Amino acid sequence: MKLDPSLLQNLPPFERLNAADRQEVLDLARIRRVLPGKSVFEEGMDATHFHLLLDGHIRVERLNPEGEKVISLHIPPGQLFGIARALGRDIYPATALAVTECLILVWPTALWETFVERYDGFSTEAYKVVGNRVSEMNNRIMELATQHVEQRVARAILRLMQQHGRDSEIGTQIAFPVTRKVISEMTGSTLHTVSRLLSRWERQRIVQSQHRHIFVLDEGRLEKLTH
Amino acid sequence: MKLDPSLLQNLPPFERLNAADRQEVLDLARIRRVLPGKSVFEEGMDATHFHLLLDGHIRVERLNPEGEKVISLHIPPGQLFGIARALGRDIYPATALAVTECLILVWPTALWETFVERYDGFSTEAYKVVGNRVSEMNNRIMELATQHVEQRVARAILRLMQQHGRDSEIGTQIAFPVTRKVISEMTGSTLHTVSRLLSRWERQRIVQSQHRHIFVLDEGRLEKLTH
DNA sequence: ATCGCAGTTTGCGCTTACTCAATATTCTCA
DNA sequence: TGAGAATATTGAGTAAGCGCAAACTGCGAT
Numbered sequence: 070m071k072l073d074p075s076l077l078q079n080l081p082p083f084e085r086l087n088a089a090d091r092q093e094v095l096d097l098a099r100i101r102r103v104l105p106g107k108s109v110f111e112e113g114m115d116a117t118h119f120h121l122l123l124d125g126h127i128r129v130e131r132l133n134p135e136g137e138k139v140i141s142l143h144i145p146p147g148q149l150f151g152i153a154r155a156l157g158r159d160i161y162p163a164t165a166l167a168v169t170e171c172l173i174l175v176w177p178t179a180l181w182e183t184f185v186e187r188y189d190g191f192s193t194e195a196y197k198v199v200g201n202r203v204s205e206m207n208n209r210i211m212e213l214a215t216q217h218v219e220q221r222v223a224r225a226i227l228r229l230m231q232q233h234g235r236d237s238e239i240g241t242q243i244a245f246p247v248t249r250k251v252i253s254e255m256t257g258s259t260l261h262t263v264s265r266l267l268s269r270w271e272r273q274r275i276v277q278s279q280h281r282h283i284f285v286l287d288e289g290r291l292e293k294l295t296h
Numbered sequence: 297m298k299l300d301p302s303l304l305q306n307l308p309p310f311e312r313l314n315a316a317d318r319q320e321v322l323d324l325a326r327i328r329r330v331l332p333g334k335s336v337f338e339e340g341m342d343a344t345h346f347h348l349l350l351d352g353h354i355r356v357e358r359l360n361p362e363g364e365k366v367i368s369l370h371i372p373p374g375q376l377f378g379i380a381r382a383l384g385r386d387i388y389p390a391t392a393l394a395v396t397e398c399l400i401l402v403w404p405t406a407l408w409e410t411f412v413e414r415y416d417g418f419s420t421e422a423y424k425v426v427g428n429r430v431s432e433m434n435n436r437i438m439e440l441a442t443q444h445v446e447q448r449v450a451r452a453i454l455r456l457m458q459q460h461g462r463d464s465e466i467g468t469q470i471a472f473p474v475t476r477k478v479i480s481e482m483t484g485s486t487l488h489t490v491s492r493l494l495s496r497w498e499r500q501r502i503v504q505s506q507h508r509h510i511f512v513l514d515e516g517r518l519e520k521l522t523h
Numbered sequence: 524a525t526c527g528c529a530g531t532t533t534g535c536g537c538t539t540a541c542t543c544a545a546t547a548t549t550c551t552c553a
Numbered sequence: 554t555g556a557g558a559a560t561a562t563t564g565a566g567t568a569a570g571c572g573c574a575a576a577c578t579g580c581g582a583t
Binding site: 133 | 360424
């Protein structure tokens with residue numbers, strides 16, 4: 070089955086390639102469909118492949134030795150992920166989980182070097198993604214070290230909204246289901262505290278949530294809560 | 297003034313170079329001496345150079361919008377740092393401060409591409425450094441999100457000891473002066489809490505500290521305190 | 524030698540956010 | 554349609570660690 074080269078159009082790492090090269094890149098790829106809740110790869114596995122998320126949303130998480138879960142980040146469609154080998158790692162440092170149904174392009178790690186050499190702009194864009202993630206990790210560390218739970222939760226929801234939001238009639242909706250538990254694992258808190266905060270914010274018409282779906286009604290006031 | 301090419305011997309990024317290439321690399325460098333407490337570069341400055349620490353110890357820190365300091369990491373001699381451009385950044389994301397007198401090699405950022413292309417093994421080793429830092433940041437996030445102050449402080453001291461320790465008669469000494477305040481900025485706590493912890497550990501003969509100098513007497517028990 | 528300052532110690536009260544517990548709501552699927 | 558599972562809410566009690574305050578120590582500069 071041939072993949073349509075337009076798939077790679079508008080994706081930064083392949084933006085500067087011509088049609089022939091794009092076809093070549095696709096011919097080297099395997100496509101994977103991953104159902105919600107299933108993992109793409111797991112923490113500690115050999116980093117045999119690198120990935121590009123075509124469609125869907127990925128959650129990246131780690132377990133500490135006591136078995137507590139910490140969510141590192143969420144990946145929006147169009148981004149490279151699972152590129153451990155770019156940083157000289159040979160195992161995946163975290164687990165990648167589909168939170169919605171995902172379409173993923175997958176290449177063997179051995180091709181990384183080839184891509185870097187052969188395709189103009191690929192390495193630059195790939196390392197930009199890394200740079201952004203490092204920068205976000207830095208911000209996260211700062212927040213965890215200096216801010217209160219309320220501010221961190223507000224920031225987490227704001228980020229989900231900005232990176233994965235989709236407009237709806239009543240406000241911006243986060244594009245995938247999010248539980249209180251998940252937010253607590255993103256912020257280093259407990260689901261109880263998150264629930265209390267969201268209840269309060271719902272009374273104040275800052276957010277609205279039904280079951281696992283969260284809408285941000287008032288971005289401005291949420292932003293204010295972050296400091 | 298000519299620099300001695302043996303300076304670069306045993307430094308991973310340049311390990312695979314021959315003597316001529318090493319000389320070339322050195323000819324392109326400027327050497328800087330930075331006194332304790334002085335900064336090498338500051339958060340937000342244009343990333344005009346990348347650096348290699350020949351001797352001394354560097355502290356990397358950021359300020360949050362409220363002006364609170366957070367210490368990101370300490371750099372031991374022999375490592376690359378300030379390599380923002382490797383990740384597509386054009387400003388330094390943090391401030392680098394000499395904690396002891398430092399000798400630093402400095403190259404203009406424009407040479408990064410050249411080094412990556414021309415010198416075998418340079419890029420691999422450089423990205424390995426990045427990989428290690430990312431991995432440490434991840435661990436830090438996990439600790440901040442799930443562990444108590446006591447465990448984080450124990451871990452921080454253990455890390456300082458392992459990465460910057462030097463054997464002494466009574467135990468392993470951390471190679472540069474460290475205040476309670478600094479430890480609190482590394483762990484997201486307060487100098488008061490750190491002081492209480494260190495007092496207790498001193499009574500239990502786990503650590504010993506005089507003024508700003510810390511000795512680890514019992515690594516095993518300190519390790520136990522981290523979980 | 525001593526003054527000043529940076530660093531440290533320790534006590535006390537208070538707040539944040541956790542744990543434990545019970546109950547309520549909503550979804551899923553047979 | 555109803556049972557069970559997953560998710561959410563809310564209350565009560567508690568503890569970790571912060572903020573404030575006061576006093577102490579030791580280093581370095583003049």
